[in-house]
Amino acid sequence: MSWKVIDRNAAPDKAEAPVLTDALVEKIRVFLPRYETKRAALLPALHVVQDHFGYVSWQAMQELAELLEINASDVFDVVTFYTYFWTHPRGEKVVTVCRSTACAFMGADSVLDECKKVLGIGEHETTADGKFSLQTEECLATCDHAPCLYVNERCHKHVKPEDVRRIIEDPNNAKLDIERSTLFDGVKGA
Amino acid sequence: MVRTADPTNLSTYEPILLRHVGVPEARTLEGYRARGGYKAAEKALTQMSADDVIDEVKRANLRGRGGAGFPAGVKWSFLPKDRTVTYLCVNADESEPPTFSNRVLMENDPHALIEGTIIAGYATRATTAYIYMRGEFWEQFHIVQKAIDEAYAAGILGKDIFGSGYGLNVYIHRGGGAYVCGEETGLIESIEGKRGWPRIKPPFPAIEGLFRKPTVVNNVETLCNVPHIIERGADWFLGIGPEGSSGPKLFCISGPVKKPGCYEWAMDISLRELIEDPRFGGGMRDGKKVKAVFPGGISMGVVTGDELDMKMNFTDPAKFGLLGLGTAAAVVVDDSIDIRTVIRNVARFFSHESCGQCTQCREGTSWMFKMTDRLAGNLGRREDLDLLAEVSGNMGMMPGMSICGLSDGAAFAIKTVIKKFRSELEECIARENPEAVKIALEVVN
Ligand SMILES: Cc1cc2nc3c(=O)[nH]c(=O)nc-3n(C[C@H](O)[C@H](O)[C@H](O)COP(=O)(O)O)c2cc1C
Ligand code: SF4
Ligand code: FES
Numbered sequence: 001m002s003w004k005v006i007d008r009n010a011a012p013d014k015a016e017a018p019v020l021t022d023a024l025v026e027k028i029r030v031f032l033p034r035y036e037t038k039r040a041a042l043l044p045a046l047h048v049v050q051d052h053f054g055y056v057s058w059q060a061m062q063e064l065a066e067l068l069e070i071n072a073s074d075v076f077d078v079v080t081f082y083t084y085f086w087t088h089p090r091g092e093k094v095v096t097v098c099r100s101t102a103c104a105f106m107g108a109d110s111v112l113d114e115c116k117k118v119l120g121i122g123e124h125e126t127t128a129d130g131k132f133s134l135q136t137e138e139c140l141a142t143c144d145h146a147p148c149l150y151v152n153e154r155c156h157k158h159v160k161p162e163d164v165r166r167i168i169e170d171p172n173n174a175k176l177d178i179e180r181s182t183l184f185d186g187v188k189g190a
Numbered sequence: 191m192v193r194t195a196d197p198t199n200l201s202t203y204e205p206i207l208l209r210h211v212g213v214p215e216a217r218t219l220e221g222y223r224a225r226g227g228y229k230a231a232e233k234a235l236t237q238m239s240a241d242d243v244i245d246e247v248k249r250a251n252l253r254g255r256g257g258a259g260f261p262a263g264v265k266w267s268f269l270p271k272d273r274t275v276t277y278l279c280v281n282a283d284e285s286e287p288p289t290f291s292n293r294v295l296m297e298n299d300p301h302a303l304i305e306g307t308i309i310a311g312y313a314t315r316a317t318t319a320y321i322y323m324r325g326e327f328w329e330q331f332h333i334v335q336k337a338i339d340e341a342y343a344a345g346i347l348g349k350d351i352f353g354s355g356y357g358l359n360v361y362i363h364r365g366g367g368a369y370v371c372g373e374e375t376g377l378i379e380s381i382e383g384k385r386g387w388p389r390i391k392p393p394f395p396a397i398e399g400l401f402r403k404p405t406v407v408n409n410v411e412t413l414c415n416v417p418h419i420i421e422r423g424a425d426w427f428l429g430i431g432p433e434g435s436s437g438p439k440l441f442c443i444s445g446p447v448k449k450p451g452c453y454e455w456a457m458d459i460s461l462r463e464l465i466e467d468p469r470f471g472g473g474m475r476d477g478k479k480v481k482a483v484f485p486g487g488i489s490m491g492v493v494t495g496d497e498l499d500m501k502m503n504f505t506d507p508a509k510f511g512l513l514g515l516g517t518a519a520a521v522v523v524d525d526s527i528d529i530r531t532v533i534r535n536v537a538r539f540f541s542h543e544s545c546g547q548c549t550q551c552r553e554g555t556s557w558m559f560k561m562t563d564r565l566a567g568n569l570g571r572r573e574d575l576d577l578l579a580e581v582s583g584n585m586g587m588m589p590g591m592s593i594c595g596l597s598d599g600a601a602f603a604i605k606t607v608i609k610k611f612r613s614e615l616e617e618c619i620a621r622e623n624p625e626a627v628k629i630a631l632e633v634v635n
Contacts, residue, residue: 034318034361035381036401042383047325047364068383081385082366084325100287101488101521102444104535138369138539139287140326143444143521144451146288153328176328181335184364 020063024052028067030183038068042078044183046085051185055086083137091126091133093174095119096150100139103147107160111147112136114161118168132168206438207414208454210299217333219340222301228346230417231308235354238420243313247416250424251436256281256372256409257487257516258595259504262416266314268396269404277400278316279381279407280307282323282330283365283372286487287539289519291440292410294452296323296330299414300337304360306413308351309420311358314406321362322377335362369543373594374407375399376545387545388594411440431456435503435515441470445522448472457515461485462498464520471522478524482611486516488536489599491606495525511609513602529614533607534559534566540600550585551597557581558604570619579608 020028027048031041045068049060056079065072079085097103097112116122119132126133142148145157149167152174156167167173205211215221222228234243248263269276280303284292296303307319323331338360341347349357363381370376371386378400380386399405415437419427428436435457443464444450449472453464461483465471474480480495485502491512493500500510507515523532541559546552558581561574582605585591586598608615 034359035383037382039383040381040401043364043366043380046366070383074384078383078385082325082368084365084367099535100539101484101532101535102288102450104531105445105521105523105527137326137367138542139285139289141284141290141293141324143288143290143442143519146444146450178329178332179336180332181339183335184331 018063019053019057019059020049020067024048025067028064039070039074042068042070042075043082046079046082047184050085054090054092055088058087089126089130092131093151094133094135095168096140097134097136098138098140098142098146098148098150099136100143102139102143106146106158108147110161111149111159111164114164115149115168118165203455205454206418207295207302207411207440208298208452210302211294213298217298217300217337219301219337219344219346222299226421227301228305230421231305231312231346232352234309234420235312235352235356240313240315243309243420246424247313247419250419250427251434252412252415252419252427253435253437253504254409255411255415255439255517257286257489257514259514262310262408262412265396265408266310266406268394269314269406270397273315273404275401275403276314276316277403277405278307278311278314278319279374279377279400279405280319280321280413281372281374281377281407281409282321282327283369283377284327284410285324285369285372285543286489286517286519288444288484288521289442289487289517290444291442291452291517291519293327293330294440295410295414296327296334300334301341302414302417303334303410304337304341304347306416307360308346308358309416310406310408310413312354312356316406317358319358319360320381320400321360322371322381323362323364324371325364325366327364331362331364338362368545369539370545370594370596373596376594377407378405385545387547388596390593431458432501432503434505439502439518441502442517442519443471443522444519446475446478446524447522448475457501457503459502460498461493461500461502461520464502465498465522474522474524478526480522481525481527482523482529482532482607483520484523484536484603485518485520486512486514487519487599488521488539488603489595490514490516491602492610493606494610511606513598528566528618529607529611530562530566530570530618533604533611533615534562536603536607537562537600540596540603544596544600545594548592548597551592551600554581554585554597555600558600562604565615565619568622570615570622572616572619575608575612575615575619578604582608 028045031044049056061075062072065075142155149156149159154174154176210216244263244266252262253259311319365371368386371380373388375389376386395405439457442452453470466473482492484492493510500506504515537559541555544551544555582601586601
């Protein structure tokens with residue numbers, strides 16, 4: 001996400017060696033034959049990178065640019081357009097509160113306030129121990145379960161403020177028992 | 191089988207699109223085939239020509255379920271005759287608040303989507319189809335991908351499907367949390383690995399779309415209707431619901447109703463039935479009253495609690511000052527909610543999601559958000575209401591001022607609230623601290 005100004009010189013993601021391992025590059029290459037252009041594999045590649053690192057570092061963007069034969073600025077342009085992608089490290093688990101209509105009318109505001117209280121952080125912040133980040137999102141297409149609170153990929157339904165602490169303290173709050181395709185492994189901790 | 195919905199007798203309608211909800215076996219290829227699945231695709235590919243399929247879908251007048259209501263068969267026939275490569279894009283971006291019907295379809299009946307995609311692909315002579323799925327559909331991605339993998343393994347995707355000589359590859363392309371990528375040309379840009387900036391039309395995608403090749407973009411629900419049309423024929427489809435709005439339709443209902451969810455019916459129910467009928471929303475919770483409803487996704491605009499007799503079809507919403515049927519997803523605002531927070535919420539959505547290419551959309555949506563934000567913060571001014579009406583009246587494709595329809599949605603959402611709830615908004619402003627008016631001027635300008 002691009003709401004923070006980062007001092008690139010002090011950024012923790014400056015690496016001497018490439019950050020995209022051979023395994024990651026292989027994962028990305030799988031997508032190349034699907035499209036007419038190499039560039040079109042950029043979004044899948046960004047998903048692979050973010051699933052692995054939790055965010056897309058500037059170093060990773062430069063390496064992706066090389067891999068897909070485009071400018072690094074093109075990659076940066078795309079990463080910052082899509083709110084899904086983070087350009088700086090995030091917490092192990094991302095708590096997302098939907099803020100759109102159905103959830104808002106069903107009390108999302110007080111759920112968000114409770115999250116802030118329990119986590120001790122504001123919106124778009126990460127706890128000091130790096131465990132949680134908190135964010136809001138527009139409608140996540142689960143309005144029938146409003147108000148919704150996501151922990152990484154898992155949707156918690158019809159959440160009341162008094163449920164928040166229990167959900168956040170539950171070690172399995174991000175666990176999803178689903179059969180996963182190997183194309184995208186999913187967010188760490190899910 | 192009774193196919194025509196009779197609103198006075200709600201037990202007569204058998205779900206078609208949602209027939210596999212609560213039938214987990216139907217998610218697997220085996221279970222889907224055991225229930226007659228892929229028969230329609232086999233029939234289309236082995237017994238019909240591509241033009242036959244287009245004609246049948248055209249005759250059924252299957253209007254797009256993604257929001258614009260454009261007839262699918264007609265769209266397919268716009269493809270140039272002499273094309274060599276065609277792309278099919280399935281729009282599973284589903285980001286319009288409060289819409290979730292595509293999600294329900296993909297979760298419960300992934301093979302139905304694949305079957306619809308195969309038939310549409312055959313009709314349009316596409317050899318590659320991309321399912322553009324919003325990035326936040328994690329579970330849904332794995333469900334649909336698994337179905338795709340199963341279909342490949344069984345030879346239902348890939349080369350020479352059903353021995354017809356026709357081949358199709360289907361790939362899921364995951365988005366990244368941008369509402370505007372649901373707009374068909376924004377979607378195309380996004381598949382090309384660019385930011386989702388909609389393109390100026392013409393050329394329309396049918397002439398020049400993905401990778402500059404002829405392209406068709408269709409919604410998930412639209413495509414899920416196609417196998418049934420092929421299997422049972424256009425006349426069957428035309429027999430469901432009123433003229434001009436035929437076929438089964440999914441309706442979403444959310445907000446403070448007893449049974450929020452996705453329901454299927456013909457397009458002859460009223461908004462009141464959707465909210466109150468025990469088969470759908472089941473009425474309001476805790477004795478609350480309906481103050482307002484956004485009946486077609488927020489982009490279509492709002493109706494008041496006195497306008498619930500509106501029919502949920504393609505023609506009636508316009509009579510209530512709305513942009514259209516939209517996604518047929520209704521969210522109810524109850525009488526305990528301050529209308530100012532509603533308009534602020536809606537304005538925030540559009541200012542957050544505007545892609546920023548067109549000045550009146552970029553500036554207008556954020557200006558409207560600032561105004562509604564201070565309105566909700568007790569700092570509103572009377573003039574703001576006129577200003578909101580003016581700004582929203584001057585944006586969108588319809589006055590010819592923008593590249594895509596996002597700004598029309600923003601305009602309708604805001605201007606219908608201002609028009610229909612003006613007296614309540616004025617009362618709120620009058621109630622406020624008169625000093626606030628001065629502060630507002632300093633803070634904002
Ligand atoms: C801002 C904007 C967002 C849209 N989002 C979606 C969407 O999420 N899903 C969808 O199917 N159509 C969406 N549409 C409509 C598409 O542009 C397009 O009309 C539709 O996908 C065509 O499919 P159909 O003819 O089958 O309805 C959107 C349109 C606009 C202007
Ligand atoms: S109308 Fe708005 S969202 Fe659509 S292209 Fe223009 S700026 Fe972007
Ligand atoms: S409004 Fe929250 S999921 Fe749709």
